[in-house]
Amino acid sequence: MGEALRRLRAIVAAGTAILLLNSCFLPDQYEAEIRFTKLGAYGISYNGVLIQAPFFSELARGNIKDTDPEAAKSIKGYLDQLKRDSSFKEVRSIGRGRFQVRYLREGNFRGEHQMVTFVSRQAPIFRLRTLDRKSTRLNSSHVS
Numbered sequence: 001m002g003e004a005l006r007r008l009r010a011i012v013a014a015g016t017a018i019l020l021l022n023s024c025f026l027p028d029q030y031e032a033e034i035r036f037t038k039l040g041a042y043g044i045s046y047n048g049v050l051i052q053a054p055f056f057s058e059l060a061r062g063n064i065k066d067t068d069p070e071a072a073k074s075i076k077g078y079l080d081q082l083k084r085d086s087s088f089k090e091v092r093s094i095g096r097g098r099f100q101v102r103y104l105r106e107g108n109f110r111g112e113h114q115m116v117t118f119v120s121r122q123a124p125i126f127r128l129r130t131l132d133r134k135s136t137r138l139n140s141s142h143v144s
Contacts, residue, residue, distance in 0.1 A: 024054060025050040044116065051097055055075075089103065109136070114130045115128070115129035126138060126139065126140050
């Protein structure tokens with residue numbers, strides 16, 4: 001079992017790395033766990049920082065300032081976007097397009113072609129989906 005677990009961790013790490021380069025939100029300073037069973041139960045937990053990459057980039061380049069009213073409006077929009085998902089148990093801005101979050105989601109897949117996505121369907125970091133009654137797949141986002 002040790003070798004299989006090491007392989008799974010390597011696959012998840014590689015998939016996450018690819019995904020992180022293409023997501024609107026990037027994880028930073030975090031602990032995350034993805035659990036799933038052959039009976040269809042799953043659990044996802046994430047405790048850490050999410051960076052809204054395009055916004056952070058614009059701040060870093062000096063194209064917008066923290067003090068601009070439009071920046072405050074954008075931050076509120078990103079907060080609202082994350083808070084719409086009830087699996088986010090904590091969401092707060094920590095400045096410069098960075099958000100401290102605590103996410104916890106558990107459930108059961110009941111059948112084929114079901115999916116759960118983190119952070120959101122519009123800005124996924126990863127997707128966990130069932131293919132058939134015996135297969136579950138973890139996918140990361142990629143460039144088309």
